[in-house]
Amino acid sequence: MSASDAWSPASWKTKAIAQIERLRYQLSAVQRNEAFLLHAGDCAESFDACTHENISAKIGLILSFSLILIWGARLPVVRIGRIAGQYAKPRSSPTEKIGGREVLSFRGDNVNGLDVNDRTPDPERLLSAYFHSATTINYVRGLLTSGFASLHHPRDWSLSHVRSPSLRKEFETIVDGLSDALDFSRTIGAESGAAASPFERGGGRDTVGEVDFYTSHEGLMLEYEQALTRAFPLPGAGITPDPTHAPQNQNKNAAKPKTKAFYNTSAHFLWIGDRTRQLTGAHVEYFRGIRNPIGVKVGPSMEGGELVRLLDVVNPDKEPGRVTLITRYGAGKIDNHLAAHIKAVQASGHGVVWVCDPMHGNTQTSTSGLKTRHFGTIISELTSCLRIHVECNSRLGGVSLEFTGELNEEGFSVTECVGGSMELGEEQLPMRYQSFCDPRLNFEQSLDVAFMISNHYKKERRGGGKQADVVYAELSRQASA
Secondary structure, X not given: XXXXXOOOOOHHHHHHHHHHHHHHHHHHHHHOOOOEEEEEEOOOOOOOOOOHHHHHHHHHHHHHHHHHHHHHHOOOEEEEEEEOOOOOOOOXXXXXXXXXXXXXXXXXXXXXXXXXXXXXXXXXXHHHHHHHHHHHHHHHHHHHOOOHHHHOOHHHOOOOOOOOHHHHHHHHHHHHHHHHHHHHHHHHOOOOOXXXXXXXXXXXXXXXXXXXXXXEEEOOOHHHHHHOEEEEEOOOOOOOOOHHHOOOOOOOOOOOOOOEEEEEXXXXXXXXXXXXXXXXXXXXXXXXXXXXXXXXXXXXXXXXHHXXXXXXXXXXXXXXOOEEEEEOOOOOOHHHHHHHHHHHHHHHOOOOEEEEOOOHHHEEEOOOOOEEXXXXXXXXXXXXXXXXXXXXXXXXXXXXXXXXXXXXXXOOEOXXXXXXXXXXXXXXXXXXXXXXXXXXEOHHHHHHHHHHHHHHHHHHHOOOOOOOOHHHHHHHXXXXX
């Protein structure tokens, strides 16, 4: 820190802004194919689940998943959790029928309760949402500065759930290679810190062993988001920007650089949902004015021209790291839409981060009436996404998953999605179905996805993309089961 840095009683607030700027910088690296984005967590958080056990389980799974990706892809992983604020739940209908009774739809813990007798919206819940969000992020910060990340050693991962012998052998090979690499790094004293660059430009962290972790939620309730939006001086305002990371196709007639900007301080990253992305709607109007990096859900109902116009509104200067497009079509529709969207964005000159959400387009109802997702269908959309990006001379920059590392007292994972290497069947869903929103991948199924993506990028690095992939073959065969 320079002695010339101006101080004021409120200057401490700029530290949170530095985190947002750092994320923008790291997402620009993802955009340049120099990093990979992992966006993961619950569909919707609940106040009751705000416990140290649940939070630790989520963070532990995200760290384990990212470690597997780093080993295979040899790329840094940008970790953004759906955590510390994901308390709102979008609904298609204002009411629903439960037991023959019509009640207001459950809109998340920051609006009303899940119990049918607690559906009246209560503004006091917004204060509770703020409290639980702040509690969560403070616990996460403490967790990540306590050496928690180093506790998740690959050799501690149990593979006993993997029923396929060939798949278990492949997983064990990956884990052994990853463990040996980590052992070698510790032996030679290698550290991951970057050079002495400014923090918001990717410089190394102050604490050895600490990892970057960012929070996110859907920006659904604009009154709540507005209340937590502040104007702050831009870090480094007046300093000549790094020419190697200048905005693409920068307008030469643009106004002088701004010295202040509006930041949403409720999260590092926010996204616009598929239901609220209307070009003339209130959500797009709000999102176009905040400096936070933002996500936009892109589904089969969006036309290529509409997508480009939306990018023109929220990122008129085509700033790198600003917009992440989260595609969610469904395994049966991705081939009809993704390529057209990629080509439309490429022709527009907009640089974006492309992320695959293989969850939301693949929800179904089981014979018992429980919402579920089939692991094979999730893998099908993900692998199709990888293929289509290659065919379009593009590259998938990340994944957005709904998963949880929660375990019960006996050490068993949730049972909400069918399939995976543990071959979870529909009849087993009621055993430990915990979600009050959408079904999530459990710990074992999540690592299945991590191993598959890691293996894909490892083969790509080694030029072995055409070799038989045991992980892909064993996991994707379930799509037709």
